[in-house]
Amino acid sequence: MKLDFKDIQGLVVSSYKHLPWAAFLLLRIKTAAGARSWLSLHLPEITTSEGRKSEGSINIAFTGTGLKNLGLKDYICASFSTPFQEGMTTTHRTRILGDAGNNSPSHWAWGGPEKSVDVLLLMYAKDEDPLMTLLNAMRKHPTFLEAFDEVDLVRCERQPDNREHFGFRDGIGQPVMEGTGNKKRQLQRTHHATELPAGEFLLGYKNVYNVTADGPVVAEHDDPYNVLVPVGDEFTGLNKQQGMHYLGLNGTYLVLRQLSQDVAKFWQFVDAASRDENGNSNLRQRDELGAKLVGRWKGGAPLVLSPAENDPEMEEDNNFGYWTSDPMGWSCPVGSHIRRANPRDSLGPDPSTARDSANRHRILRRGRSYGPRIHNELVDDRVERGLIFIALNSDIERQFEFVQNTWLNNPVFAGLDGEVDPLVGNLPRGDCVFTIQRQPVRSRIHGLSQFVTVKGGAYFFLPSLKALKYLTTLESESNR
Amino acid sequence: MLHTVMTIVTPVKPAKLRELSEMLCEIGNAPEDNSYIPFRSFKRLHFASLVLDKGRARPECNPCLIFENNFDGPLETYLDELCERALPGLRSIYTHCEGFPSTEVISKGEMVSYLRARVVWPLAYHVGNTGRTVQRILDEQKLRDTMETQTDELVKNSNTQSANELRNSLQEFVRKQFPSMCSPVEPRQTSLEKAAPWIKIGLLGLLALVLVLIWWPWGNACFVLVVAYAVILRWKESKDTQLSVPVDAAKLKLLVENEDRTHSVQNHLANIAIMKPGWIRHITIVGVLWAINLLARAVYTQGKLGGIPSIHFAHWSLIDNGKRLLFLSNFDGSWESYLDDFIDKAHSGLTAVWSNTVDFPRTRFLVFGGATDGPRFKAFARDNQVVTNAWYSAYRDLTVQGINKNSNIRERLFKSLDERATRAWLQQL
Numbered sequence: 001m002k003l004d005f006k007d008i009q010g011l012v013v014s015s016y017k018h019l020p021w022a023a024f025l026l027l028r029i030k031t032a033a034g035a036r037s038w039l040s041l042h043l044p045e046i047t048t049s050e051g052r053k054s055e056g057s058i059n060i061a062f063t064g065t066g067l068k069n070l071g072l073k074d075y076i077c078a079s080f081s082t083p084f085q086e087g088m089t090t091t092h093r094t095r096i097l098g099d100a101g102n103n104s105p106s107h108w109a110w111g112g113p114e115k116s117v118d119v120l121l122l123m124y125a126k127d128e129d130p131l132m133t134l135l136n137a138m139r140k141h142p143t144f145l146e147a148f149d150e151v152d153l154v155r156c157e158r159q160p161d162n163r164e165h166f167g168f169r170d171g172i173g174q175p176v177m178e179g180t181g182n183k184k185r186q187l188q189r190t191h192h193a194t195e196l197p198a199g200e201f202l203l204g205y206k207n208v209y210n211v212t213a214d215g216p217v218v219a220e221h222d223d224p225y226n227v228l229v230p231v232g233d234e235f236t237g238l239n240k241q242q243g244m245h246y247l248g249l250n251g252t253y254l255v256l257r258q259l260s261q262d263v264a265k266f267w268q269f270v271d272a273a274s275r276d277e278n279g280n281s282n283l284r285q286r287d288e289l290g291a292k293l294v295g296r297w298k299g300g301a302p303l304v305l306s307p308a309e310n311d312p313e314m315e316e317d318n319n320f321g322y323w324t325s326d327p328m329g330w331s332c333p334v335g336s337h338i339r340r341a342n343p344r345d346s347l348g349p350d351p352s353t354a355r356d357s358a359n360r361h362r363i364l365r366r367g368r369s370y371g372p373r374i375h376n377e378l379v380d381d382r383v384e385r386g387l388i389f390i391a392l393n394s395d396i397e398r399q400f401e402f403v404q405n406t407w408l409n410n411p412v413f414a415g416l417d418g419e420v421d422p423l424v425g426n427l428p429r430g431d432c433v434f435t436i437q438r439q440p441v442r443s444r445i446h447g448l449s450q451f452v453t454v455k456g457g458a459y460f461f462l463p464s465l466k467a468l469k470y471l472t473t474l475e476s477e478s479n480r
Numbered sequence: 481m482l483h484t485v486m487t488i489v490t491p492v493k494p495a496k497l498r499e500l501s502e503m504l505c506e507i508g509n510a511p512e513d514n515s516y517i518p519f520r521s522f523k524r525l526h527f528a529s530l531v532l533d534k535g536r537a538r539p540e541c542n543p544c545l546i547f548e549n550n551f552d553g554p555l556e557t558y559l560d561e562l563c564e565r566a567l568p569g570l571r572s573i574y575t576h577c578e579g580f581p582s583t584e585v586i587s588k589g590e591m592v593s594y595l596r597a598r599v600v601w602p603l604a605y606h607v608g609n610t611g612r613t614v615q616r617i618l619d620e621q622k623l624r625d626t627m628e629t630q631t632d633e634l635v636k637n638s639n640t641q642s643a644n645e646l647r648n649s650l651q652e653f654v655r656k657q658f659p660s661m662c663s664p665v666e667p668r669q670t671s672l673e674k675a676a677p678w679i680k681i682g683l684l685g686l687l688a689l690v691l692v693l694i695w696w697p698w699g700n701a702c703f704v705l706v707v708a709y710a711v712i713l714r715w716k717e718s719k720d721t722q723l724s725v726p727v728d729a730a731k732l733k734l735l736v737e738n739e740d741r742t743h744s745v746q747n748h749l750a751n752i753a754i755m756k757p758g759w760i761r762h763i764t765i766v767g768v769l770w771a772i773n774l775l776a777r778a779v780y781t782q783g784k785l786g787g788i789p790s791i792h793f794a795h796w797s798l799i800d801n802g803k804r805l806l807f808l809s810n811f812d813g814s815w816e817s818y819l820d821d822f823i824d825k826a827h828s829g830l831t832a833v834w835s836n837t838v839d840f841p842r843t844r845f846l847v848f849g850g851a852t853d854g855p856r857f858k859a860f861a862r863d864n865q866v867v868t869n870a871w872y873s874a875y876r877d878l879t880v881q882g883i884n885k886n887s888n889i890r891e892r893l894f895k896s897l898d899e900r901a902t903r904a905w906l907q908q909l
Contacts, residue, residue, distance in 0.1 A: 082732055092736040096814065209823075209854040214726075238726055238856055328907055349787045349825065357824040360854075395855070397816055405740075406817040412745055412879045440643035441906045443635045444628075 001205075003049070003179040003198060007250040007464045010047035011059045011122065012201065012392060013180045015171070015366045019057060019124035020158035021131045022368055024256075024388055025139075026110050026456075027119040027148040029069040032474070034147035035119070036070060040472040041143055048465060049180075056125040056134060060468070061254045061460035063087065066118030071474040076247065079216040083396040084253055084459045089113070096405040098426025103454040109258065110152040110456040117151050120256060120460050128157070152456065154258060154388055156370040162300075164369050165261045165385050166290075166423070166451075167377060169300030173318050173342060175362040177201045190318035194359060200399070201364050201392050204235065204249035208360050212237035213394035215248015216461075218470070227470040250464030255363075255391040255400045257457040258370075259424065264380035266423075266451040271378060273445050289445070292436050293422040295338030303332040322346035323354065329437035334414050337423045340407045347414060361402045363391040386455070396459060424452045482613065483526070484555055485605040485795050487808065488547040488598050496576035497534060497543055501869065503573060504530050508870035516569030519872035522561060524552040526614055527793055527810040530870040531750045541800060545577055546750070548808050550793040552613045555599070563591040570595075600806075602795035603766065604773035608880035609792065610781045611668030612887060617875055620886035623661055627654065627889070631909050643902045654893060665891055669781065677778035712760055714845060720756065723839040727862040734867055739815055745879065746792070747815060748871040751807040753837035753864045755798075762802055764846070765836040769796050772829065783884045787825035790818065792873075792880055796833065805837055812879040819858050827851040839863065 010016070029035045039060075047057035062070065064085045068077055077085065083093065089105040089112060099105055105112035125131035138144055164170040176182045176195045186193040199207030203215030214237035218228060228245035235246070267286075270293070274285040291297045297310035304320045305311070307330075323345040326332055332339055334346075343358050345351035371385025393399035407413060408421040420427060422434045432448040463471065492500060503516065507530060512520040519528055527550045535543040551558050563570060570591055574580045581590060609617065630653050634646060641649075655662055692699040739747055755761060776785065785791050790812035797806045811818050822830050831850030835843040841857050843850040851857040875883075889908050897905060 078729065079726075082727075082729060085729065086733075090733075092739065095740050207855075209852065211853055211855060214855065238724065238859055348789070349784070353787070353825065357820070360820065360824070398820070398854075402814075402816055402820070405814050410813070411877075412812065412882060415881055415885065417882055418877070437907070440641070440903055441631060441635065441646055441909055444632055446632075 001179045001198060003202075004250055005049040007466055008049040008202065009059045009251075009462055009465070010049050010053075010057050011254075011366055011390075011462065012252060012364070013049040013177070013182070014052070016057050016124040018052070018054065019126055021125045021128050022156040022388075023121075023123045023131060023135050024154045024156070025121040025123070025135070025150065026117040026152045026154075027121065028116070028151050029066060029118045030147060030149055032069060032071040034143065036472050036474060038143045038147040039468065042138075043465075043468060043472065046465065046468060054126070056123065056130060058124075059122040059462065061120045061122070061462040062471075063116070063118055063120075063458050063460055065116055067461065067471075069118050070471055072471070073222065076216060076218050076222070079247075080461065081214070081253065081396060083401065084461060087116075088255075088457050088459050093401075096401060096409075098404070098409040098420075099454055099457075100426060102450060103426055105457075108454065108456045111458040112456070115151055115456075117458055119148065120254070120458075154370055156368040156388060157372065159369050160373060163298070164387055165263050165371070165373065166266055166294075167263075167298045168290075168294050168296060169298070169315060171365060171367075172296075172300060172316055173338070174365060175200070175359070177364065190316050192317075192319035194362070196359060196362060200362065200394055201252055203251050203253075203394055204246055206236075207394060214238050215246065215251065215394075217241060217244035218247045219244060223470065225473055227466055227473060229466070247463075247467050247470065249466070251467050252392050252394055252462050253396050254460040254462045255389070255393070255396065255457075256460060257389040258386065258455040259389050260384060260386040260453045260455045262380075262451050262453070263374045263377055263385065265449065267377040269447075269449065269451070292333050293336060293434065295332045295336035302338070303336075307331040320344075321351065321355070323351035330439060333434070333436050335416050335419055335422065335435055337421055340410075340413055340421050341403060343407060343414065361399055361407075363393045363399050363403065366390040366392060386452070392462070422448055426450075482552060482611050483550065483607050483793075484553065484558065485550050485602055485607070485793060486555065487549070487600045487602070487795075487797060487806070488595050489600045489797075489799050489806075490545050490547075490574065490577040490579070490598050492532065492543045492545050492577050494543060497532070500545065500573070500576040501532055503576075504532055504869035508868075511870055511872040514569075516573060517562075517566045520874075521565060522551070522558075524558060524561075524614060525872070526550045526552070526874050527748075528872045529748055529750065529808065529810075529868050531808075531866055532869050533752055533866050541754070541804065544799070545573075546799075546806065546808075548750075548795075550607075550810070555596075559592050559595055560588075563588045563595070567591055600797045600799060602773075602797045603769035604776065605793070605795035606776045606780060606785045606791055607793055608783050608785075608790075609883045609887075610783075611666075612883065614874045616665075617878065617883050617886075619661065620883070620890050621875070621878060623654070623658055623890060624886045626657060628909060643899065643906055646906060647897075647902050651894065661890065662894060664894070668887070674781075677774055680774060681778060709760070710845065713764070716756075716758070716760065717835075717843055717845075720842065721839070722842045723856060723860050723863060727859050732862060735862065735865055736815075738867055745877050746810065746812055746873055747818070748868045749807070749809040749811065749815065749818070750866045750868050751861065751864050752799075752866055753805045753807075753834060753840075755803055755805055755837055761836045765798070765805065765833065768832045768836075768846075772796075772833070783880050785826070786829050788818075788821045789881055790821065790879065805834070810873065812881075819861060820854075823851050823854045823857060834860070837864075 045058050047053055047059060064087060110117055162169050172190055176186050176193045178195050178198050183193045183195050197206050197208055199205035199213035203213050205213055207213045212235045217231060220243050223245045228247055229249055231244045231246050270290050271281055271286050274282060274289040276282045291303060296302050299310040300315035301310045302320055304326045305317055306314050321344045345355040347354045367387055367389045369387055371383060374381060391400050409425050411418050411420055419433050427450055431446055434445040434448055436443050507514045507516050519525060529548040531546040533544050535541045567588055571586050627650060634649055691702055783789060792810040794809040799806050828847040831843055832847050834840050835850050839860055841850050841853040885908050892905050
């Protein structure tokens with residue numbers, strides 16, 4: 001299968017690891033005409049999946065309101081998927097995503113009521129200086145000022161290693177998109193690769209059901225310059241309509257959530273829960289409990305393969321399942337973060353059905369840590385830090401929301417009772433527990449509190465280059 | 481059979497739709513203790529729902545009220561209790577329906593016979609927790625919770641106990657705390673209940689054998705009929721249309737706002753699909769549902785229906801003189817995960833059922849294709865879904881698997897177990 005790399009934004013095939021500095025600019029559109037002329041001006045700078053830019057990359061995405069405010073007609077907006085149209089903060093979505101209490105959108109820095117965003121600008125660079133130069137030049141330019149109001153800016157600095165702020169190696173398990181050639185690299189690095197059809201992560205391609213991933217369409221007469229590709233017979237999705245042009249092709253949906261991490265609170269809790277009989281801190285037990293909560297040691301070695309301690313040889317290893325090697329959770333607890341986030345072959349009725357079934361709910365993660373690493377993980381330094389969680393998927397309900405709702409936040413996941421993901425779950429009221437399966441009988445950690453708080457979030461559409469060009473050709477108000 | 485699964489379907493006077501809808505909304509806001517039917521007071525009731533279907537733009541689809549009841553014991557006892565305790569409330573609800581006596585007062589007996597006459601029995605139903613009464617489910621959860629807390633204590637005080645020592649301590653604890661739970665518990669099903677469906681299957685097999693081997697002319701005739709049926713069905717399938725528009729956004733919004741109210745542990749689904757016309761579709765669905773029902777009684781008695789581990793009570797009925805197929809389900813998890821289970825684990829069975837209804841994704845030979853087109857199947861399911869106006873569950877936080885686990889723990893608590901079985905028993909905690 002061949003992908004049209006020059007039409008696909010770069011973030012789809014790369015997480016830009018070679019560009020350790022990043023800025024995520026969240027904007028609201030002031031005037032449609034202004035935003036469109038800004039977009040035409042910067043269109044040539046948008047990074048595609050073709051080749052690799054060593055100095056810096058720019059990608060751009062829009063929310064549902066963003067597309068409306070850019071002048072996209074109502075019927076076209078209505079051909080996008082429902083979660084994208086409605087946004088992340090409807091009553092129902094708040095419920096299934098666990099955005100209640102401290103996580104509630106009313107507390108968010110951006111994306112909540114009164115703080116809605118239209119446009120997400122993702123900028124990546126090799127160093128801080130070029131990033132700031134680029135960012136500031138852009139923000140001061142008159143076309144920018146005419147087009148946008150800034151809602152928020154999140155900057156991600158270079159991190160000392162591949163670990164997130166709690167101290168665990170991150171980003172090991174990722175599915176591979178068919179057609180990108182990433183499979184071989186993934187196999188070499190982690191000894192395992194799950195290759196999924198392109199339609200899981202790109203609109204307009206065949207997905208895991210072997211039908212076209214549905215995307216938005218435009219009537220022929222609304223695309224007078226024929227910027228977009230006509231919908232052909234090869235498209236089998238529900239939105240397939242003859243005579244329409246494909247606005248979604250080579251684009252995808254991007255989920256962004258700003259997750260603030262309270263590192264000291266986490267390790268203080270783990271420390272208190274792992275002390276020896278005399279009430280003294282025990283570093284070994286603390287590390288072990290941390291690993292049990294996550295499912296990997298800090299260094300990255302998975303508990304299934306390396307149950308006793310972190311095996312440095314296995315720090316990036318991803319070649320394991322649960323069904324045969326750890327069905328009871330004696331090595332990697334059933335409710336641990338990585339087992340919830342991807343249950344692999346563990347959920348039954350048999351390992352291969354379970355694995356196929358789990359692979360219908362995968363996402364491409366493109367997140368980054370923000371804020372400086374904590375100096376002493378047991379001492380609260382009151383510095384804001386966390387993760388900019390980014391997921392790419394073609395079906396927000398079946399992929400991102402499913403993982404969040406049916407796996408991470410599910411109090412009865414895999415036969416557990418009344419507990420949620422120990423790291424990112426939205427804890428129910430009352431005593432929150434975490435079960436560690438052991439022989440002869442399990443032990444339970446009581447009194448978990450919330451270590452991660454949602455600070456912002458939205459659903460975006462990451463358009464193809466053609467679609468971006470199409471957006472610049474829209475006309476104002478006239479025939480809306 | 482311990483459980484009774486049934487619905488009461490009544491046509492609604494079109495002028496009264498709005499009033500009734502408001503009343504149901506009131507019940508829906510407080511299903512346990514509303515002033516019409518205080519469901520919590522019915523100790524035998526597992527699940528109940530009230531669905532007001534406003535009909536469609538088709539003359540044969542009149543608005544109707546669907547009152548779903550899944551309970552322990554026989555129909556008569558339940559109806560009697562229902563009308564005894566909720567007579568005024570039932571009267572207020574059913575005055576909005578056709579055929580209800582217009583007199584000011586109504587006796588309990590009249591109410592019972594009004595409802596009794598409108599009972600619709602499902603063509604197929606599934607029960608996740610075979611043989612467990614509401615009371616037993618609640619008692620066993622309480623037992624389990626207490627045992628879990630006690631286990632925490634045991635583990636805290638010493639982490640060097642053997643499996644046997646742990647089990648003995650727990651037994652001793654339960655003897656003290658729950659003397660009533662110490663006597664042996666009745667089996668989930670009697671031997672006769674277990675055997676009956678298999679005897680049916682056996683007899684059928686025998687009949688088939690007799691047809692083929694002994695009365696071969698009859699066997700040949702049957703064979704010809706089956707081939708003819710397959711040809712006609714395939715020809716009809718090739719001409720069927722499938723859903724080709726996304727679901728109406730406003731409708732979807734109404735549906736989802738009603739979902740996941742219990743932290744996603746349980747949900748309710750009401751789906752009314754329109755049957756494809758013609759007798760061949762009719763006999764197909766009756767046959768398929770008959771077979772599913774037989775399998776549900778014989779094979780799927782351990783908590784899973786065709787690999788789906790999350791269904792408490794689900795049932796299919798034909799309503800409107802066989803013009804529409806009603807499906808009601810009380811299940812664990814989100815709609816999205818339920819439908820994915822359908823697609824991943826039970827697509828042939830459900831394709832055989834719903835391919836007889838309008839708009840279903842294209843099929844081949846009844847069971848192929850269809851629901852394997854996941855996105856279109858989900859759109860079909862949403863399109864035919866109706867809002868559940870009021871829904872009651874006697875144990876909102878419990879799952880089918882959780883209830884089974886509780887029963888397993890309790891049933892083996894005082895049984896004599898060997899070392900291996902003791903270890904397995906402890907792992908259920």
